[in-house]
Every structure is written in C-alpha cells, then in structure tokens.
Amino acid sequence: MMARVLVLGEETSCSEETRGILESRGFQITLCKDKSEGLRKLFARNFDLLVVDLQLPVSSEMEFFRLARLVDPNISVIMVTAEGTIASTVRALKGGVSDYLQRPYNPSDLVQSIERTFREKQVLREIRLVRPESVRKHTFSNIISKSPKMQYIFEIIKRVAGTDSTVFITGETGVGKELVAKAIHDNSPRRDGPFLAINCGSLTETLLESELFGHEKGAFTGAFKTKHGKFECANNGTLFLDELGDITSAMQVKLLRALQERKVVRVGGNDSIAVDVRVISATNQDIKEKIRRHEFRLDLFYRLNVIHIHVPPLRERQEDIPLLVQHFIKVINENLGRKIKGVSTRGMKQLLEYEWPGNIRELENVLERACITCDGDVIDQFVFPHDAQNPAMEGTDETVDTDVPFDLARHMVVAQFEKRYLTEALRRYEGNVSETAKRTGIHQRTLWRKVREHRLDRMQFKKSKEL
Ligand SMILES: Nc1ncnc2c1ncn2[C@@H]1O[C@H](COP(=O)(O)OP(=O)(O)O)[C@@H](O)[C@H]1O
Ligand SMILES: [Mg+2]
Secondary structure, three states, rough: OOOEEEEEOOHHHOOOHHHHHHHHOOOOEEEEEHHHHHHHHHHHOOOOOOEEEEOOOOHHHHHHHHHHHHHHOOOOEEEEEOOHHHHHHHHHHHHOOOEEEEEOOOHHHHHHHHHHHHHHHHHHHHOOOHHHHHHHHHHEEEEEOOOOOHHHHHHHHHHHHOOOOOEEEEOOOOOOHHHHHHHHHHOOOOOOEEEEEEEEHOOOHHHHHHHEEEEEEEOOOOOOEEEOOOHOOOOOOOOEOOHHOOOOOHHHHHHHHHHHHOOEEEEOOOEEOOOOOOOOEEEEEHHHHHOOOOOHHHHHHHHHOOOEEEEOOOOOOOHHHHHHHHHHHHHHHHHOOOOOOEOOOOHHHHHHHHOOOOOHHEEEEHHHHHHOOOOOEEEEOOOOOEEEHHHOOOOOOOOOOOOOOOOHHHHHHHHHHHHHHHHHHHOOOOHHHHHHHHHOOHHHHHHHHHHHHHHOOOOHOOOOOOO
C-alpha cells in the first residue's frame, strides 16, 4: 500500500538518500518549504502523514499544528523540534501529535518514525466486518442473532407460530419485540393475512378505543363517518398491541371482553362483529409489579400471556454486535449512498464495551450517525447519545490566519458558515432534511451532500421518541 507523506521543511529535512529509502518502502514523499503552500497541498490531496520540520518557535509550531488539523482533521503529524524543547512542546500540544523528533536527527530516525506512525494508523484502520454469509446464516425471519438466548427464542417462535395462542413479549425498548411479533406472524398460517401493530402507550383512552374497535358515524364530535377498528382490519391476521402496560383499567376491561368473546363492538354501535385475530402484545414495563399494585388485571394478563417470550437486552448478547454492525452498515450505505467498509479495531472495542440502554435501535442510530460523520471509509470512533456534545458546533469562532492562503482561507470560512447555518436550520426542523430543504430553499440533494460533507449529525436534532 502506498502511503503519502508531506514533509514541510528544508531539503535537509529529508535528504535524497532518506527519500530513496522511504520510497523503496512504499512511501511517496512530497517536500514543501512554504507553510502556506503546505497547507494548500494538505487540503487538496489526501496525505497520510505530515512531517513538520519548520524551525519555528514552539508557540508557532503549536499554531501550525492547529492549522494543519483544521485543514485535515485526519492527518497524523510528526513534529521535529529544536533540542531541549521537546518537553515543552509535548505539553503545549497536549497530545494529538503522533511522534516527535529532535533536531539534528539521523535519516534512520525519520524512517523509523514514519514507519511506526503509519503502522499505528493502519492498525486503527483494520477493518472489522464479518462476512455477509455469516449474517445470512444467523438470520431468522429478519432477526439477526447468533446468541444462544436468541436461538432459543427462534425455536419458540417456530413452535408457537402454528398455533393461535396469544403471545406476550417483554424486553427493554429497542430489543426487537416487534420484530419477534412479525416473525411469529410470518411463520404462521396467517402469513397471507394482515399484520397490524398499534402503539397503545401513545394514545389517549378515547382514541385507543376507536383505533382498536372502530366507531360508528356520529358516535362523537368529529366522527364524520364509520371507521373500522384494528381488530376488524386484522381479521384473519395478527394484531400486535405494543406498549400494552400503559392502558387504563377501563380499556383493560374492554380488551378482555373482546378477547373472550372474539367479537368487537364499534364505539357508538350496537352490533357485535365477529373477528378472527391472533393477538400478540408487548411491554417494556414490569407487568408483574403492575399486577401486584392492581394496575393491571390478572385475568387479562392470563389471557394475553399464554406464551411468554422475553427478549434479552443487547448487552447480554454482545456476540451479536459485529453481525448487526455488518447488516446496518450495508443498509445505511445503500440508503445514504455511502461506501463505508467497516469499523476499526478501536471502534469495535467501543461498541462492545458500551451498555446500549436503547439496545438495537440505539445501535442503528449510532451507526447511521457515524456513517454520516465519518471522514474515511472506516469508522474509527463512535459518539454515544449520552455523552454526545455538539460536534457540529466546534470551531465555529475560528479566526482565519493570514498564514493560510486566501483561497483556502475563504473556503474554510464559507465552510464554517455553511456548517453553522445548516446546523441551526436542522435544529429548527428537528433533523428533517426534506423539511429543512424546503424551508431554506436549498435543493434536497445539495442539502444531503452538505450534511455529509460537513459531517452534520442530523439524528442529534430529532425529537427523540424512542431514546
Ligand atoms: N436482531 C435484530 N436483527 C436486526 N434488526 C433488529 C434486531 N432487533 C431489532 N432490530 C431493529 O431494531 C429496531 C428496533 O426493533 P423493535 O422490534 O422496534 O424493538 P422494540 O419493539 O423492542 O422496541 C428496528 O429497526 C428493528 O428492525
Ligand atoms: Mg417497539
């Protein structure tokens, strides 16, 4: 693999001889004497390493390092400093520099330092993706998992699919409860019938009742025409009652009656309508505790809980993380037109160590964000919602130096302005790109491109419903 090195300094910084050695080892060297020219080159081309041998006072070295990183945030930097200043330079630069050399140095020191720095960079970039066949092998009905606990759930799904028993699914938010419900439906004789899901937790009692059972025309103000409820619409299929733990006691009675009689009455109606529906319900709450506190009816619970499936949280099945990452990156690449190849060793370590309170849904969000904000084709670092600051706003008050060539300086100012403007606009329209495009008069495709270019994190502005 060819690695590009930009050496900023005099001819003596990298002699013909040293250059020859480095080139024979796969490094392509560009020498540049002028600071401004150097920054311009750094901006225009993809360099892997930068060697700074400028004979500047420490404070100017620091300033130059800051500028270089501003121009190319990904660049690995080797600093050459005057004798006796290493300690102060190290302190001043507060990390971020990959290696230091002290003047005068031997050609072999430079070669070694370049090789070492490049190797480190490569290790961090090592691609950690599992093979697509492996994902396919560990997928059951769109549920990806190789963990024993989930394999057991796959078996239960196969076994209960053929029956009409009610299934009660528990588990934290984002663990895949709805996916399990859908898998049961898809493997059941009802698979050609409808699968309807309703989120019981997000509706008021009146709305929920009319959603589930329908209403007759004129049943209440605003009921302009007859509406069929979910039970009727799911006839011959499956009805998934999500977040059932929240329904009121009046609703619990009505639901129990519908389940016992297999009939529903529309709000404001008199006739019972027979329905043939399999009911699967789910909650992320401690339903036993609710029963103990008499907030949930025991008889309804028995009706719903003929089969119980508990979906374990992601932190209890970390072996699934690489598979899920492979799957989601493929989907995100397709949706966003990205070409992300994988996650570095360091990145994967972060994913494996994280607690995942929002489970697989959170993993999906974290990956989408990382795919958008990633500079290269390998994700090396993740930001988790809980420790997320505001990466889009950093460096907004950067003043531009006259050390930076004019065209580059202008480009950087415009880029900063764009980033700030788009950040504000996306915040205002809650991360909704089509809405932002419409309101700001930016073409939607242009906006998508800018969002990627500036690595804006649109998920950050979404009104988080789920997390
Ligand atoms: N094992 C899995 N394999 C692939 N995708 C999954 C898996 N588990 C969850 N997901 C995805 O994560 C998201 C959340 O799943 P969902 O079933 O809605 O969770 P819950 O209902 O428990 O909150 C969905 O986009 C779902 O497709
Ligand atoms: Mg859900």
